[in-house]
Amino acid sequence: MGNIEGRIKNYLESGQGPRYLKIAQAICKAVDAGDIPVGEKLPTHRALAEAVGVSVQTVSFAYAHAEKEGYVHGKVGSGTYVSHHNLEENVEFLKDEVVDPAQMIDLSIACAIASSKQVDAFRQTLLDMAQQPDAQQLINVYKPFAGLLSHRQAARRWLTAQGLETDANRICICNGVTHGLMIAMSSLVVPGGIVACEALVDHGLISLARTLNFKLEGIAIDDEGMIPGALEQCCKLKQISAICVTPSMHNPTTATMGNTRRQQIAEIALKYNLPVIEDDVFGPLSSDHKPPISSYIPELSYYLTSFSKTAASGLRVGYLVPPKREVHQVVGRLRASSWMAVPMAAEIATQWINEGVADQLVQWQRKELKSRQELAAKLLAGYNYQAHPEGPLIWLTLPEEWRAEYFIAQARARNISITPAEPFVVGHQPAPHCVRISLASAESTSQLAAGLKGVVELLAEEPSPIYIDSEIY
Numbered sequence: 344m345g346n347i348e349g350r351i352k353n354y355l356e357s358g359q360g361p362r363y364l365k366i367a368q369a370i371c372k373a374v375d376a377g378d379i380p381v382g383e384k385l386p387t388h389r390a391l392a393e394a395v396g397v398s399v400q401t402v403s404f405a406y407a408h409a410e411k412e413g414y415v416h417g418k419v420g421s422g423t424y425v426s427h428h429n430l431e432e433n434v435e436f437l438k439d440e441v442v443d444p445a446q447m448i449d450l451s452i453a454c455a456i457a458s459s460k461q462v463d464a465f466r467q468t469l470l471d472m473a474q475q476p477d478a479q480q481l482i483n484v485y486k487p488f489a490g491l492l493s494h495r496q497a498a499r500r501w502l503t504a505q506g507l508e509t510d511a512n513r514i515c516i517c518n519g520v521t522h523g524l525m526i527a528m529s530s531l532v533v534p535g536g537i538v539a540c541e542a543l544v545d546h547g548l549i550s551l552a553r554t555l556n557f558k559l560e561g562i563a564i565d566d567e568g569m570i571p572g573a574l575e576q577c578c579k580l581k582q583i584s585a586i587c588v589t590p591s592m593h594n595p596t597t598a599t600m601g602n603t604r605r606q607q608i609a610e611i612a613l614k615y616n617l618p619v620i621e622d623d624v625f626g627p628l629s630s631d632h633k634p635p636i637s638s639y640i641p642e643l644s645y646y647l648t649s650f651s652k653t654a655a656s657g658l659r660v661g662y663l664v665p666p667k668r669e670v671h672q673v674v675g676r677l678r679a680s681s682w683m684a685v686p687m688a689a690e691i692a693t694q695w696i697n698e699g700v701a702d703q704l705v706q707w708q709r710k711e712l713k714s715r716q717e718l719a720a721k722l723l724a725g726y727n728y729q730a731h732p733e734g735p736l737i738w739l740t741l742p743e744e745w746r747a748e749y750f751i752a753q754a755r756a757r758n759i760s761i762t763p764a765e766p767f768v769v770g771h772q773p774a775p776h777c778v779r780i781s782l783a784s785a786e787s788t789s790q791l792a793a794g795l796k797g798v799v800e801l802l803a804e805e806p807s808p809i810y811i812d813s814e815i816y
Contacts, residue, residue, distance in 0.1 A: 348386055348394035350378045355395065362397050366405035371414045374425055377746055382771045385415060385423045424771045448794035451760040452784040453594055453735060454656040456711050461655040464700050468691050484686045488678040489670075490516030491686060497693040498662045501701065505626055506634045507646055509664050515673050516684040519659035520624045520649045521547050525555070526663060526676045527620045527645040528585070532557045536584035538620075539577050541569050543775070545594045545622070546766040548587060557584070561769030566729070568598040571607040578615045585618045586611075590636055592625035592734040595767050595779040599731055602633055609639035616643070618666075623648045627705050628712065628733050642666050645673075650692060652735070654704040660684065660692040709733050715782040715791060722795045726802060735783035739798075741776050745806050750778060753806075759797045 354372040358365030373379045386394070388402040395402075406423050409415045416426045455461075472478060489495065495511040502509055517523040524547065532538055534556040540548060542561035552559050560581060563573040569588055577583065588608060590600040600608070612619045621637050621644055637644030649661035661684075665673045677683065695701035713733050720730075727740040741750055751763050762781075764774040780798065785791035 347379060347383070348391055351391065352395060353378070363401045363404035364408060366391075366395060366397070366402065367408035367412070370405065370409045371412055374414050377748065379425055380773055381425050381765055382768070382773045383425050384421075384771070385425065387422065418771075447755075447758050447760050448790055448797070449760045449784045450780045450782070450791070450794050450798075451762045453652065453779075453781050454783050455650075455652055455654060455708055456715075456735075456783045457656065457786070458707070458711075460704060460707055464695065464704065465655070465691070468694050468700075471694065472687070472690060481686050481690050485682065488674050488683045489514070490684055490689055494686075494689040494693045497696040501696050502646075502648070502662060502664065504702075505623065505648065506632050507638055507664065509641070509646075510667075513664050513667055513670055515663045515665065515670070515677055516689050517661040517663050517677060518681055518684050518688075519651055519661045520622060520647050521551075522659075522681065522684075523647045523649075523661045523663035524548065524587075524620065524622065525551055526673055526680060527647070527665070528555055528557065528587075529676050529680075530665070530669065530672050531618050531620070531645070532584045537581055538585050538587050539574060539581075539583050539617075540587040540769060541589065541593060541596075542769055542772065543593075543596060543764070543767040544587075544769055545589070549766070549769065559769045561772070564593075564596065564598060566598055567600045567604045568593050568596075569600075569604075569608060571604065571611060574608065575611050575614075578611060578617065583615070583617055585620055587620040587622065588636065589622045589625075591623055591629055591633070592731045592736070594625070595736060595762070595764070595777075596738045597729050597731045597734055597736050599629070600633070600636075605633065605636045606639060609636050612636075612643055613640055618643050618645060620645045621647065624652050625734060627653045628709055628735075629731070630709060630733060637664065642668075645669075650695075650701065653708055654695070654701055658688065658692060660688050712782065715788065718788065718792060719780075719782060719795055722792070722799050726799075735781055737780040737782065739778050739780055741778060742802060743776075745802075747774065747776060747778060749806055750801065753801055754798060757797050757801070759794050761798065 350373050351369045354369035355365055358368040388399045392399045392402045406415060414426060415423050417423045494516055495514045498514045499509060499511045517526060528551060536557045537560050538557055539560045539562055541564050560577055562577055563570045568590060590605055592599055619636055619640060621635055623635055626648060635646055637646035643666060646664040647661060650658040712735055716730055716732050719737055729738040741747060747763050751761060754761050762779040764777045768774045782791060785794055
């Protein structure tokens with residue numbers, strides 16, 4: 344491929360306009376063509392200026408224009424790097440539009456499987472809510488900010504079943520895990536602070552870091568998730584504000600920590616007196632319940648879970664359990680962000696817990712996901728991938744001859760939507776040569792089978808040229 348200066352020069356002649364604009368266009372074209380991979384560091388201003396025969400100021404203008412276009416970003420004291428450009432516009436699951444199942448088989452969204460079971464339960468619960476004596480309270484309630492006591496008592500019973508013993512007065516009801524994560528982070532991390540997390544994380548955390556202006560430090564992972572030795576090394580070398588970890592069915596790699604690994608992470612947090620934000624949104628799906636990390640260090644943990652991945656995607660009711668001494672601070676941020684979580688949604692979750700509906704829906708999800716994983720195992724036999732037998736995701740390693748962006752585009756050309764690795768990458772490291780496939784977002788098992796067969800057919804092919812434009816990728 345040659346050095347980066349040479350790769351940029353290859354595209355200079357096709358540019359138009361002033362020299363700085365031609366250089367910026369050449370950088371963007373080289374990135375689009377895959378000649379300069381995401382995460383790669385660009386030459387210094389002086390080095391590129393000498394290579395193409397312009398002034399340093401001209402290169403500065405070129406880099407600034409490329410950054411404006413979303414292709415590169417500067418890091419103080421480090422240099423200029425290729426960005427995951429236009430990520431939120433080009434990655435299917437981040438687009439602000441609904442995929443039409445008649446036009447596209449959606450294997451991109453990490454969600455709960457939709458079925459008539461949720462609709463029936465929702466309809467019955469709404470009828471029951473409308474007839475209960477205190478229905479007016481749900482319509483008019485404004486306090487307490489942490490949620491109605493009856494809702495927090497039901498939450499305590501649900502959390503106990505997940506292996507977390509706690510008091511109802513410690514539970515704060517929020518509008519899903521993303522909301523709870525924002526509350527926890529804003530309680531713990533100041534702008535410029537550093538949060539240690541897995542080297543690949545849910546894109547929501549990356550977006551939150553940008554929104555709240557804190558930094559993420561990616562910790563190396565293996566088939567059990569975050570590696571304790573790498574975490575401890577980071578804690579020794581950097582001023583870490585908090586640890587954020589997903590120990591069960593990690594998104595996107597599906598890694599699940601064993602008991603020993605969870606204890607090791609807890610011990611490191613205790614040793615360095617670091618709060619742990621534990622995202623357990625997938626945890627209830629596993630029939631092999633393992634104690635949450637938070638159960639080992641309740642005085643340092645912020646435990647989070649919800650129903651959107653395990654019972655019904657639209658039930659954005661989350662439970663945040665902070666340390667007892669921090670409840671008042673968390674409640675203050677809960678009030679500032681939403682006053683209180685939506686009481687009517689929390690009432691649905693409460694009734695589902697009390698009547699056993701939530702447990703039934705989770706068991707159904709677990710059974711259906713297991714069946715879908717078995718289907719995927721048959722179709723993907725011989726290919727390298729990671730998955731949890733009761734989880735919604737597959738982390739598929741692509742054959743070497745495929746570039747990930749081409750594979751995604753070719754799949755989309757066949758009306759199959761899957762997710763690249765780039766949205767999950769922390770920092771500047773290159774993205775793994777993988778794609779994420781959701782088994783839960785397909786409308787039916789037959790549609791899932793058709794989508795997976797299309798993926799398998801593509802895997803077996805030699806990559807063919809494809810025109811990639813802004814409408815495709």
